[in-house]
Amino acid sequence: MDVEVAVVGAGLMGAATGYALGRRGTRTALFEARAPGHRAGSSHGSARIFRRVYPDPLYVELAGRARVLWQALEDAAGETLITPTGGIDHGADRDPVRLAAILRAAGVRAEVLTAQDAGSRWPGFVFDGPVLFHPEAGVLDPDRAIAAMLRLAGIRWYPDTAVLAVEPDADGVLLRLPDRTVRAGTAVIAAGAWLPRLLDGVVDLPRLTVTEQRVFHFPRRDPAARWPTFMHDEGKTMMYGLPAGRDGGPDGAVKVGAHFVGPQVSADTRTGVVDEETRQLVTGYVREWLPGLEPVPHNETTCLYTATDTEDFILDRVGPLVVCSTCSGHGAKFAPLIGELAADLCAGQADRVPSRFRLAR
Numbered sequence: 001m002d003v004e005v006a007v008v009g010a011g012l013m014g015a016a017t018g019y020a021l022g023r024r025g026t027r028t029a030l031f032e033a034r035a036p037g038h039r040a041g042s043s044h045g046s047a048r049i050f051r052r053v054y055p056d057p058l059y060v061e062l063a064g065r066a067r068v069l070w071q072a073l074e075d076a077a078g079e080t081l082i083t084p085t086g087g088i089d090h091g092a093d094r095d096p097v098r099l100a101a102i103l104r105a106a107g108v109r110a111e112v113l114t115a116q117d118a119g120s121r122w123p124g125f126v127f128d129g130p131v132l133f134h135p136e137a138g139v140l141d142p143d144r145a146i147a148a149m150l151r152l153a154g155i156r157w158y159p160d161t162a163v164l165a166v167e168p169d170a171d172g173v174l175l176r177l178p179d180r181t182v183r184a185g186t187a188v189i190a191a192g193a194w195l196p197r198l199l200d201g202v203v204d205l206p207r208l209t210v211t212e213q214r215v216f217h218f219p220r221r222d223p224a225a226r227w228p229t230f231m232h233d234e235g236k237t238m239m240y241g242l243p244a245g246r247d248g249g250p251d252g253a254v255k256v257g258a259h260f261v262g263p264q265v266s267a268d269t270r271t272g273v274v275d276e277e278t279r280q281l282v283t284g285y286v287r288e289w290l291p292g293l294e295p296v297p298h299n300e301t302t303c304l305y306t307a308t309d310t311e312d313f314i315l316d317r318v319g320p321l322v323v324c325s326t327c328s329g330h331g332a333k334f335a336p337l338i339g340e341l342a343a344d345l346c347a348g349q350a351d352r353v354p355s356r357f358r359l360a361r
Helices: 011-024 055-078 096-105 115-121 142-152 194-197 276-289 331-345
Strands: 003-008 028-030 047-050 082-083 087-090 109-112 131-134 138-140 156-158 167-169 172-176 181-189 209-217 227-233 239-243 252-258 299-305 314-318 322-325
Touching: 003 011, 003 142, 003 172, 011 028, 011 142, 011 331, 047 055, 047 239, 047 331, 055 082, 055 096, 055 131, 055 142, 087 096, 087 172, 096 131, 096 227, 109 115, 109 156, 131 322, 142 331, 156 194, 167 181, 172 314, 194 322, 209 276, 227 314, 239 276, 252 276, 322 331
Parallel strands: 003 028, 003 181, 028 156, 087 227, 181 322
Antiparallel strands: 047 138, 082 138, 087 131, 109 131, 167 172, 172 181, 209 252, 209 299, 227 239, 239 252, 314 322
16 A cells, blocks of 8 residues: 555645645545646635635534644644634525524624615615625635645645546556556545546546636726625625735725636646627626726636536545535535545544535435
8 A cells, every 4th residue: 555545636626635634643545637736726826715604504603623734734733724704695596684583593704784784884885675694704825825735734745746546446546647556545636627537437526617717807996995705695696805815906906706607628628819799797786886996907817617407515435535626616615624524534533524514315
């Protein structure tokens, strides 16, 4: 046996799994097909939303558990990985009053404001109904988080090393690399949009849909203005935004996107092209709802979502394989918890993973 556990993929979930395994003293090797921090997948950049707000109490609880682990990682790394900003939710289909009740039932701070009061607090927004303010929200830095986990994990890791195939057998898993094979007792497949191809014919997966999402960075009219994260849903398209960090340039742009608006692709057929229809959708939204931003983006980019039909995660074990597909457009905030749960599965502790994340659904 070359290693006890092999982890495939060094995005947020793979890095978090490697970190969790390393802290437990498990002999682990982590393989990533590209350079660390590459821009081809789902985990790159300086800005993802951290929030406790969900209409589903399960995810409220899991986000709280993840936040404790993020703090522990920040303490170990000696750097800030989540910048507190607070977060707001508004729009009839977000139902801020109901969301506030769910948060309060879980012991999470929440405040509901009138549109007028919210407009006074955040003049860069337009509101037309109740607004939920969630002070625990913030901006997560994936690039720094991945770098910190890889630095602190104490495991062997191999960038620019593609895993071409995984072959489970009675002795564990054989991983085929371009120039050699590696044998592991268990393999965690955390390959993001590449996971469906890698496990095709190996594991019976539920439907996973890969889409190419477009995001835009808009300059602030007042660079000193406070910007919370936000989610806004009037029943057509959910829009979201957050301070963009380094991705937004030196003047502190705000990242704005339309949730689950983008063509269906595969990891290999994504184009990296921002289409005019999405550009017009998002810039039109900014003109109407975000007067605190210049309505012309100074930067735009793409990323990949890999989603189940329900947007629940997949985290389950099949023989010597742990299947970790925990994106669905909202997974980043959970990364250190997902890493711990994946490590639990490697140790045979499946009871620690929510049953909703099983392959059979």
